[in-house]
């Protein structure tokens with residue numbers, strides 16, 4: 148693997164000025180950056196306030212919400228008091244169903260009597276998960292990872308007991324929404340933002356691209372420092388999310404360039420989208436090559452964790468790591484580079 152020339156590295160035009168809790172920073176006229184805390188190793192999420200006018204009323208479109216927690220609600224109250232210039236929230240756009248993005252959508256839309264705008268797939272899945280109709284974690288996840296070779300009983304027990312992960316962070320969903328689809332154009336405050344679908348991270352993730360100012364609200368699909376999580380989950384055990392993610396990156400590369408201002412959900416706003424896409428493609432190709440090499444003898448997804456992740460993992464990180472390990476195996480399996488063997492209820496993959 149060759150490293151990229153220094154001239155092609157990402158640039159961070161706002162690195163000196165991150166928003167304080169409950170405050171915002173204007174990045175472009177009418178585009179403001181907020182940050183909310185998260186109780187994970189990944190300790191923050193970026194949210195966006197867009198100056199907007201709907202039906203003659205001037206106010207704001209919010210992009211993403213934060214988890215439902217007392218500190219996040221308090222931070223929003225500070226934003227309402229100090230950052231909205233006395234104007235109302237007119238709509239809430241959500242990129243995808245993960246708790247840090249959609250958690251407070253129910254509260255924000257009720258408080259401002261406005262609609263949630265979101266893809267139908269993510270709205271449906273989030274609504275099921277928030278009502279406990281689809282458990283994220285718990286016994287189904289433990290059985291899925293056990294079938295992929297995870298044997299550590301302490302970890303499996305912790306996963307079995309973690310049944311309230313989603314409902315704890317997303318206790319409700321708004322009862323109605325406005326559907327966003329790939330190619331839809333939202334007129335927001337004098338700018339046209341085109342919806343760009345992305346797959347592999349969430350069921351139907353929506354990013355927003357403003358071609359006129361070359362700004363891309365990436366959500367979790369293009370992050371500057373960490374690679375987007377792509378996991379095979381227990382409720383969709385034959386999925387191929389890494390292929391979906393790589394296909395999505397190809398599509399993004401036709402829309403964006405290295406001058407595009409990318410607004411990611413985690414980390415700093417950056418320029419260098421094509422460089423970042425190339426880095427991510429290279430990262431996954433390298434991981435895939437390592438997995439193929441290791442599969443000279445039959446391997447489970449759990450066997451490959453030390454190959455793919457060189458650092459210690461807590462239970463939360465381990466669930467992501469297992470999902471990612473299966474995702475790499477599945478791409479190679481679907482590509483015909485590996486075979487899958489059912490070894491008495493445990494899946495092993497071999498060349």
Ligand SMILES: [Zn+2]
Pocket residue numbers: 243245348349367
């Ligand atoms: Zn996400």
